[in-house]
Amino acid sequence: MGTASQGDTIEEALGNLKEATELYLEEFPLPKTSPRLLTTFEVLSA
Numbered sequence: 001m002g003t004a005s006q007g008d009t010i011e012e013a014l015g016n017l018k019e020a021t022e023l024y025l026e027e028f029p030l031p032k033t034s035p036r037l038l039t040t041f042e043v044l045s046a
Contacts, residue, residue, distance in 0.1 A: 010043055 003020040007013035030037065 010045075013043070 003017060003024045005013060005016035005020045007016050
C-alpha cells in the first residue's frame with residue numbers, strides 16, 4: 001500500500017501527495033515502535 005497523487009504543477013502535485021500521505025497515515029497509522037520514516041521520490045517533467 002502507499003499513496004499517489006498528481007497536480008497541474010510540481011508544487012500542486014507535492015501538496016496533493018502530502019495530503020494523500022497524511023490521510024493514508026490516519027487510516028493506516030505506523031506502529032508506535034516504528035522508527036521515523038524517511039523517503040525520497042523523483043519528479044519527472046514532460
